[in-house]
Amino acid sequence: MTSRDVLFAAVGLITAAAAVLAVTNRRVLHAGLWLVVSLGGLAGCYLVLGAELVALVQLLVYVGAVVVLVLFALMLTRSGGGEVDTSPAHRWLAAGVGAGMTVLLGGALVAAYGWDTREVAGPGNEHIGEEIFGTWVWPFELLSLLLLAALVTAVAVATTGHSRDRAA
Amino acid sequence: MDLPLAVEIILKAVVVLAAFLTLPLAIGQTEHKVMAHMQGRLGPMEAGPHGIAQLVADGIKFVQKEDVTPASADRWVFKLAPAVALIPYLVALAAIPWSAAWVAADVPASLLLVLAVTSVGVFGTLMAGWGSGNKYSLVGGMRAGAQLVSYELPMVLAAASVAMAAGSLSLTGIAQAWSWWWLIWQLPGALVFLVAAVAELQRVPFDSPLADSEVVFGPYTEYTGLRFAFFLLAEYAGIVVMSLLFTVLFLGGWSGPWSDTLGPLWTLLKAALVAILILWLRIAWPRVREDQLQRLAWLVLLPLALVQLALTGVGVVVWG
Numbered sequence: 001m002t003s004r005d006v007l008f009a010a011v012g013l014i015t016a017a018a019a020v021l022a023v024t025n026r027r028v029l030h031a032g033l034w035l036v037v038s039l040g041g042l043a044g045c046y047l048v049l050g051a052e053l054v055a056l057v058q059l060l061v062y063v064g065a066v067v068v069l070v071l072f073a074l075m076l077t078r079s080g081g082g083e084v085d086t087s088p089a090h091r092w093l094a095a096g097v098g099a100g101m102t103v104l105l106g107g108a109l110v111a112a113y114g115w116d117t118r119e120v121a122g123p124g125n126e127h128i129g130e131e132i133f134g135t136w137v138w139p140f141e142l143l144s145l146l147l148l149a150a151l152v153t154a155v156a157v158a159t160t161g162h163s164r165d166r167a168a
Numbered sequence: 169m170d171l172p173l174a175v176e177i178i179l180k181a182v183v184v185l186a187a188f189l190t191l192p193l194a195i196g197q198t199e200h201k202v203m204a205h206m207q208g209r210l211g212p213m214e215a216g217p218h219g220i221a222q223l224v225a226d227g228i229k230f231v232q233k234e235d236v237t238p239a240s241a242d243r244w245v246f247k248l249a250p251a252v253a254l255i256p257y258l259v260a261l262a263a264i265p266w267s268a269a270w271v272a273a274d275v276p277a278s279l280l281l282v283l284a285v286t287s288v289g290v291f292g293t294l295m296a297g298w299g300s301g302n303k304y305s306l307v308g309g310m311r312a313g314a315q316l317v318s319y320e321l322p323m324v325l326a327a328a329s330v331a332m333a334a335g336s337l338s339l340t341g342i343a344q345a346w347s348w349w350w351l352i353w354q355l356p357g358a359l360v361f362l363v364a365a366v367a368e369l370q371r372v373p374f375d376s377p378l379a380d381s382e383v384v385f386g387p388y389t390e391y392t393g394l395r396f397a398f399f400l401l402a403e404y405a406g407i408v409v410m411s412l413l414f415t416v417l418f419l420g421g422w423s424g425p426w427s428d429t430l431g432p433l434w435t436l437l438k439a440a441l442v443a444i445l446i447l448w449l450r451i452a453w454p455r456v457r458e459d460q461l462q463r464l465a466w467l468v469l470l471p472l473a474l475v476q477l478a479l480t481g482v483g484v485v486v487w488g
Contacts, residue, residue: 029298033245036291053337056280060324064287065317071294072313075306125277125337 008048015041023094026083032071039063053125180272184262192404193223199404199447206451226397233393240301241390249299250391250398253292256285257405264412265340267422267431277337282413283324286368290316292402293370293377296387308386311458312377316368318465323364325473326357329480330417335488339413343421350418353483357476358418360469365410365446367465369403372450376458411442 015038022034039062046055086094123131132140171179200222204211212219237246263278263285265271275281290313297309331337333354334345351358367374378386388399415421415438422431456464 029242030245033291033295040288052275052277053280056277056284059284060280060287064284064290065320068290068294068313068317071291071298072310072317075294075298075310075313078306 004048008045011041011044011048015045026085028084029071029074032067032074035070036063036067039067049120051123051128053128180262184258184272188258188261188405191408192401195404195407195443195447196223196400198444199450202444202447203451206448230393230397235393235395236390238301238390242299242301245295245299246301246390247299247395249292249295249387250395250402251292252295253289253402254398254405256289257402257409259285260409261405261412263339264409264416265343265421266412266435267427268340268344270432271340274340275338278339279327279331279337279342279417282339282409283327286406286409287316287320289402289406292399293387296391296399300387300390302390304383304385305387305389308377308379308383308389311383312370312387315370315374315377315461315465318462319364319367319374319469322360322465322469322473323368325470325477326361326364327417329357329473329476330354332477332480332484335484339416339421343416343423346420346423348420350420354418354476354480356472356479358414360473360476361414361418362442362445363464363469365414366449367461369406369410369446371403371407371446373453373456374461375455376461379455407443407446408439411439411446414442415439 018034018038018041022031022038025031025034040059043055043058043063046052046058197220200211200219212222215221215225237243260282262272263275263281265274265278271278293312293316294309297305297307297312300306330342330350333350334342336342336345370377376382378388383389388396391399412435415435419438419442421438422435424430424434427434
């Protein structure tokens, strides 16, 4: 075991533990805060694996913007402190889906790479940039189109509601 | 001089921590004095010569005060919030270069690192707003969340423009690629970045999350003693980080006459001027209303940042 293995195991454990706490917590706002820890831990995993750019973008976008928006919505609707209880059937179903997904992804990884360890050297920042804006430029641009459509729809939904209110 | 790696790391960490604890105090003292003189007052005069030790006295006062946690507070969220607000600026300070050699943690994508960690700091404010169990804190926290998310976009776009111009995500690389005509070429981006930075710091004129006449003191209403002092320290540390970042991105960092030897001093001088400009804004302008604040971010700063990005792109293609 190298020090990198130990570091990766530690960050991975933190990520997984925070994720479990985020899912099992009854108070929604606490679940959101554990989600912050989990997503931050995931950024740490990327960093340990040498993918600096991916790690920082993860921190900037998911932690710094997406979860902030989630927490903001919780505070706005004042539902953050409330206790959330789901039915046992619901929980078992969710656990089943989660376990199935884990087995599926783990199986795919083992099938693809086997059990032996591999040297990981994260791609350089320039390389990622060239790949995104070279090989994968069309999917990338299509994604931005999708986000634009979502944005326009959100504005449409919000404004049509307003005019109906005013007319009533 | 070659030191063992461990010694070098510890030494750098100590230096960054020392800078982190002293520079914000210097900013705070400057704010007291600049504000006082601009308003025709003397400001603090009692502690030390010309009141120079006023903030040390304030610190001693804060330590002595009782650390109150309100009964309706969300206990751990409330208690952890000041640390979450403070630590990101410490990390950011470690990654900002003072000269090509004077940088504690020289990472390849340091610009992205600084922007990413400072965007985590908003959780301190959100946690304080929620955890206090106080409606004024909650309203203030929500205002802060909305404000920080809105202003982060133009800020990142303005920073991206400089990174594009330099062809590097490293702050050291950006400062080395800088030349004087960027002052004109990157002027719109610089303005956008400065305004967005002031908004990210929740300083006047963008201090509606803390507006004392509307929401008492927003997310910080319930805090006392040392935890309150940590929030104040985070604000001043934020000014230090943003001034240094503005200096490195838009003012060429350590470039100037005899920059080989005087480099860090140039960085310090430029950053101090930027910091005084940020302090000056507080004295010169009244508070912006919440809706005006959002309007400014989305209808003025964002288009301006996009125009700057296009301008930079054309410039890079034509001259680069």
